[in-house]
Amino acid sequence: MSELINKQNSTMSKKRRKISKDESSLWWMYIPAFTAVSLFIIYPFLNGIQISFTDWDGFSQDSNWIGLDQYKRLFSDPLTWLVVRNTLLYGVGSTFLQLTIGLLYALLLNRSIKFKALTRTIIYLPVIISPLIMGYIWVFFFAYQGGALNDVIMWLGFDPVNALGNPSVNPWIIVLVNTYQFVGISMIIYLAGLQGISKDYYEAADIDGASAFQQFKKITLPLLMPSITINVVLNLIGGLKLFDVIVSLTGGGPGNASQSMSTFMYTLYFRREDAGYAATQGVLMTFMILAISLIALIYFKRKEVEA
Amino acid sequence: MKTTTKWLLSILALIISLIHFIPFYILMTTAFKDRTDFSSRWLFPDYVSFANFFDAWERANLTNAFMNSIIITVGAAVLLIFFGSMAAYPLARVKSKVNQFIFGLFVAIMVIPPLAALVPLYNLVVQMGLINTHAIAILNNFASFLPLTIFLYAGFIKSTIPKELEEAARIDGAGTVTLFFRIVFPLLKPITATILIISSVYIWNDYQFAIFFLQDSSVHTLTVTLSNFFGENQNNLNLVAAAALMASLPMIIVFLFLQKHFVSGLSSGAVKG
Numbered sequence: 001m002s003e004l005i006n007k008q009n010s011t012m013s014k015k016r017r018k019i020s021k022d023e024s025s026l027w028w029m030y031i032p033a034f035t036a037v038s039l040f041i042i043y044p045f046l047n048g049i050q051i052s053f054t055d056w057d058g059f060s061q062d063s064n065w066i067g068l069d070q071y072k073r074l075f076s077d078p079l080t081w082l083v084v085r086n087t088l089l090y091g092v093g094s095t096f097l098q099l100t101i102g103l104l105y106a107l108l109l110n111r112s113i114k115f116k117a118l119t120r121t122i123i124y125l126p127v128i129i130s131p132l133i134m135g136y137i138w139v140f141f142f143a144y145q146g147g148a149l150n151d152v153i154m155w156l157g158f159d160p161v162n163a164l165g166n167p168s169v170n171p172w173i174i175v176l177v178n179t180y181q182f183v184g185i186s187m188i189i190y191l192a193g194l195q196g197i198s199k200d201y202y203e204a205a206d207i208d209g210a211s212a213f214q215q216f217k218k219i220t221l222p223l224l225m226p227s228i229t230i231n232v233v234l235n236l237i238g239g240l241k242l243f244d245v246i247v248s249l250t251g252g253g254p255g256n257a258s259q260s261m262s263t264f265m266y267t268l269y270f271r272r273e274d275a276g277y278a279a280t281q282g283v284l285m286t287f288m289i290l291a292i293s294l295i296a297l298i299y300f301k302r303k304e305v306e307a
Numbered sequence: 308m309k310t311t312t313k314w315l316l317s318i319l320a321l322i323i324s325l326i327h328f329i330p331f332y333i334l335m336t337t338a339f340k341d342r343t344d345f346s347s348r349w350l351f352p353d354y355v356s357f358a359n360f361f362d363a364w365e366r367a368n369l370t371n372a373f374m375n376s377i378i379i380t381v382g383a384a385v386l387l388i389f390f391g392s393m394a395a396y397p398l399a400r401v402k403s404k405v406n407q408f409i410f411g412l413f414v415a416i417m418v419i420p421p422l423a424a425l426v427p428l429y430n431l432v433v434q435m436g437l438i439n440t441h442a443i444a445i446l447n448n449f450a451s452f453l454p455l456t457i458f459l460y461a462g463f464i465k466s467t468i469p470k471e472l473e474e475a476a477r478i479d480g481a482g483t484v485t486l487f488f489r490i491v492f493p494l495l496k497p498i499t500a501t502i503l504i505i506s507s508v509y510i511w512n513d514y515q516f517a518i519f520f521l522q523d524s525s526v527h528t529l530t531v532t533l534s535n536f537f538g539e540n541q542n543n544l545n546l547v548a549a550a551a552l553m554a555s556l557p558m559i560i561v562f563l564f565l566q567k568h569f570v571s572g573l574s575s576g577a578v579k580g
Contacts, residue, residue, distance in 0.1 A: 026397035026483060030409060033394035033453050040428065040450035041416055047427035058426065105323065114317035115324065121566065122324045125331070128558045128569075130512035132530050133551045136537055137330045140337050140348060140544060148333050151347040180327070241420040244514045248534065262422045262515075275426045282423035290418050 045286070051279040058275030070280040079256055080281075083264045084288070086171055090260055091240035091292070093175040094182070098235045099228065101179065102186025107220075109187070110194045120191075124184035131181060135248025138177050139164065142249075167257030170250050174258060177245055182238060186231045193227030194220070229300040233293055240289045261285040337548035344545075359549035363536070367550050371525065372532035375441065379528060380510045382445040387456050387506050388499055394453075395460030396487055400470075410461065413454045421451050421515055432520055439523040447516040452506050463498040464491070500568045508558055529554040 052070055056063030074080050105123060109116055126134060141148045142163045150160040163169050201219045210218070243262035246252060252259040252267065259267070261281060268278035333348050338359055340352045363369070398410045421428075428447075437443035468491060476486050514530040521527060527535070533547075533554055540546050562569065 026401055027405070029397050029483075029487070030394035030457075032390045033413075033457065034409065036390070036446065036450045037413065037416060037453055039431075040447055041419060041421075041424060044424035044426075044428035044431060045419055047431075048424050051426055058430075108316060108320060108323075111313075111316060113313055113320055115320045119320040119324045121563075122327050124566075124569070125559070125562065126327070128508045128512075128562045129555050130514065130530050130533075132512070132514045132534060133555055134330075136533070136547060136551055137334045140333050140548060141330060143544070146345065146348065146544070148329075148348040151349055180330070237418060241422070243422060244530075247514070248537070262420065265422055265425060266518075269426055269429070279426045282420075282426065286419055286423040289420060293418055 048279045048282050051276055052283050054276045056276045056279075057273045058269055058278070059273060063276070066276075070276050073277065074280050074284060079259075079264070080284075082256060083259045083261050083281075084284075086259060087240055087242075087261045087285070087288070089171055090175060090178065090242045090246075091236050091289075093172075094178045094239040095232060095235040097175065097179040098183050098186045099231055102183050102231065103190055103224075105183065105187045106190030106194055110191060120187070123187055126181040127184045129181070131178075131244035132248045134177065134181050135245040138173075138249060142173065164250055165254055167254055170258050174242070174246055174249055177249060178239060178242060181245070182235070186235065189227050189231055189234075190224065193224045197223045225300065225304040229297065229304060232296050232300055236293050236296055237289060240285075240292065261288075334548055334552055337545055338552045340545050342543055342545050359545050360553060363546045363550040364553065366546070367532050367536040368524075369529075369532065369550065369553060372527055372529045372554075375521075375526055376511055376528045378441050379444045379448065379513075380507050382441065383448040383452070383510045384503055384507050386445065386449045387452055388503060390449075391453055391456035391502070392460050392492060392495055392499070393487065395457045395464060396491060398457065399461040399464035400473075410457075413457050417454045417458075421447075425519065429519060438520060439526050441526065443520050444513075444516060444526075444528070447520065448510045448513055451516075452509060456502050456506065459498055459502055460495065463495060468494055497568075500565075504561065504565055504568050507561070511558055 051063075053065055053067060054063040055066050055069070105119075109120055129137075139147075144150065144160060144162040144165065147160075149163065154160055163173060197220065201223075202215060205215045205219060241262060242260050243266070246258060246260055246263050250258040252263040256264070261284070265278045265281045265285070268274045268281065336348050336351050339356060340346070340348075341356055341358065344352060346352070398406050398413075432438055432443050435443075437446075472490065473486060476490050481490070512530065513528070514534070517528045517531045518534070521531060533550060536550055537547050
């Protein structure tokens with residue numbers, strides 16, 4: 001009897017060993033994915049750092065190692081500061097708006113009101129439209145001639161405005177359009193967070209006589225911190241990378257007034273045959289996005305711990 | 308909640324919906340109006356005309372653009388589901404140092420803007436002889452959407468697929484390939500639906516890769532076609548609006564029918580992340 005059990009035990013442990021052996025040999029399953037990502041993202045990215053130290057034009061065979069010259073050029077180029085400023089405006093500006101407006105929408109739609117499903121659908125709908133096309137749609141709205149906005153302005157008795165052609169206004173229009181398009185994602189993430197907060201907290205707060213604002217500040221906001229963190233990081237990365245909607249709304253103009261780092265790189269590479277410098281801009285852009293998202297992530301994660 | 312508050316908030320929701328719908332409304336009135344009709348874009352035409360749609364389809368060669376967009380979207384989505392789920396499985400199941408590093412690498416890649424690596428990527432694609440091919444559009448979209456795909460699959464496998472099930476199958480003698488494709492993959496259906504839908508929307512709407520790697524008109528996707536068409540018809544925006552509406556319609560329809568997958572996928576990914 002005991003022999004039989006021992007025998008069974010030993011086959012069982014053999015099978016167990018076989019399982020763990022099989023598990024550690026699963027690594028081949030991510031080789032195709034890893035190869036694709038290495039070839040099309042990691043290698044070009046590393047190669048870009050290398051090209052940023054050359055004067056390569058992007059087409060010819062010869063390129064010379066010129067050390068930090070492109071970086072010196074980068075930091076002395078007034079255009080760099082303009083496009084960095086715009087990129088920050090698009091990233092931070094739309095993040096701020098999406099965070100606050102998305103939260104207000106989520107708080108509203110988390111209550112038992114009419115038209116809830118309809119409102120949620122309509123707010124989310126722009127997310128699925130191509131940002132390029134979304135830009136064109138807003139051109140129909142903002143266009144100087146025949147634009148919907150100017151119809152209203154003229155009905156009110158004012159002179160029509162050329163909003164998209166005005167360099168001090170159009171970066172803000174880009175922020176607004178980007179916010180309009182993606183505020184639905186923030187809203188949905190907040191709604192998921194709100195649904196995870198237990199009703200008990202509010203009931204207890206009611207008994208203690210806490211006001212609605214106090215409840216929001218002491219219960220909702222702290223418990224919503226994980227959703228806020230995700231929204232901050234997602235919106236920052238999206239806004240700092242902005243490209244399509246700028247192309248269709250303003251084309252980066254007038255002049256270079258609304259260029260972001262993405263559209264500026266495009267101009268450098270294709271119109272001016274200045275690949276070495278474009279690569280330098282790419283390096284700056286990547287490290288900027290990386291640094292800003294990391295700082296935001298760490299800052300908001302800390303707040304989560306406190307809550 | 309008091310009934311008056313409830314109704315006030317409901318009306319507020321309705322007003323917000325109306326404001327958010329304005330761009331779509333303007334798109335429609337513009338698309339349905341004749342070129343000679345200079346009435347305000349706020350007003351719907353009192354006639355029904357599909358002339359712009361036929362005209363735009365013909366002149367922008369939308370048949371070609373739709374075909375290219377469909378081929379690229381389907382191709383990249385199939386690769387994503389197949390190789391993405393396969394890659395996520397060991398990363399979710401086996402907690403070795405190497406796997407943790409690889410998973411971290413995939414997540415970190417999400418931060419790199421595709422355009423930052425554009426210069427060398429373009430060079431690489433030229434050397435591979437893949438410029439102006441469907442293959443490169445498929446591969447680029449596949450690679451850039453892989454990190455998120457793996458992230459979502461890994462989260463789902465960790466939280467919902469019971470390990471005991473796989474162990475039982477192993478004791479019955481199932482090999483890794485059988486185990487994964489016969490037993491695990493079918494259980495991933497909900498997250499597969501979400502990934503399929505979200506990735507299709509992004510690939511369908513891709514402009515950044517398409518504008519660089521698909522310069523020949525025979526391989527132009529909808530977005531590239533639209534941007535060229537806009538450039539040629541600056542003074543006939545009615546035509547552009549009709550083309551824009553047609554290009555967006557497939558994804559609008561998909562969204563309206565499969566809305567819950569968009570929403571549930573986003574929130575589950577968000578809560579677990």
